[in-house]
Amino acid sequence: MEASQAEATADEDVPHPAKKRTRDPEARRAAIVEAARATFAEQGFAKATIREVARRAGVTHGLVIRHFGSKERLFLASVPSSHNLMAEIAGDPRSLPTRVARSYVRRMSRSGGCDPFVALIRAVASGEGAAERLFAVMQEESLEMYRQVIPGPDIDQRVASVGAYLIGVTFSRYVLKSGSLAEMSDDELVRHLTPNLRGILLP
């Protein structure tokens, strides 16, 4: 995100000397993911390029490909990872609605509404086929995790409804940016979402 980093064009095999020690593989991966989040959020899925992500992260195009394989996979890595999502979902089902509400609000707040999730909603609504497939993959992944935590025969439907509700909240608050949902503070939003998510998830 910093200008100096964004301008860096050091080859991966000949890293910028000043960064050699701090740029271990894990840190590099994190920098690429961070750059991808910003790029997808600003430019949308279709317009964003791996080259631009690499430029912002100060790494080569080849390194991004080696880590992530494709733009689709890079995108999936830039939205809340399965790892993070599992950490939210795992645990006592009774407190799940609170955790989902807090996690959603924290994440959107941290990105100031410039979240890849917003970019993806826009991309799907614009009829981008690749975005639609990505969205479906994300849904399926999160569904898998919910299934491990909450029992019930209609869990698929309930998780789909939670997803729909959060899509609509995101649309109102971060795309349309008008109405009560856009005016609430983060804390108010958590308090508002929690009982509604509970009603949908744990009827």
Place this chain on the structure above:
Amino acid sequence: MEASQAEATADEDVPHPAKKRTRDPEARRAAIVEAARATFAEQGFAKATIREVARRAGVTHGLVIRHFGSKERLFLASVPSSHNLMAEIAGDPRSLPTRVARSYVRRMSRSGGCDPFVALIRAVASGEGAAERLFAVMQEESLEMYRQVIPGPDIDQRVASVGAYLIGVTFSRYVLKSGSLAEMSDDELVRHLTPNLRGILLP
């Protein structure tokens, strides 16, 4: 919608002889609204023109302007009218969730997902300023009506959440078209939505 009607270019003051008797002002207005629904749904808000709506309705551009004034007003008339919405909302608040669920599903089913509401969601997501203003006007209008029926200090927030939920359901079922919400039959969707709408509206 019929080809013969769509091709008609009769001037309003010299109506097509065959249609003279059936085209009273009320029927003409209904034909314009019907043509507008189809046009906005197919072409989206930005691309749709009053000229195209007039062509489909078999009336002149001037007549559409005289009835509706502008494309914005025509659009608002083509989504469920305030009159219809009030008919749904008025009545016993306890059965309101059922009525909202049925009304939503019936409307989307009738249009086969080609509803101006879908076009509007797409337009807002694409960043069309006019669409955003229209959406805000629609939200404010429906809010006014809910306020007359349901009491409570946080009614604005609850109605905003119902709106968000239905936006998300529409997005999942008619834009993304994947996942459980897209797979449900109309009856299943009504049964699924009703308790969730009740939980949000009447906690």
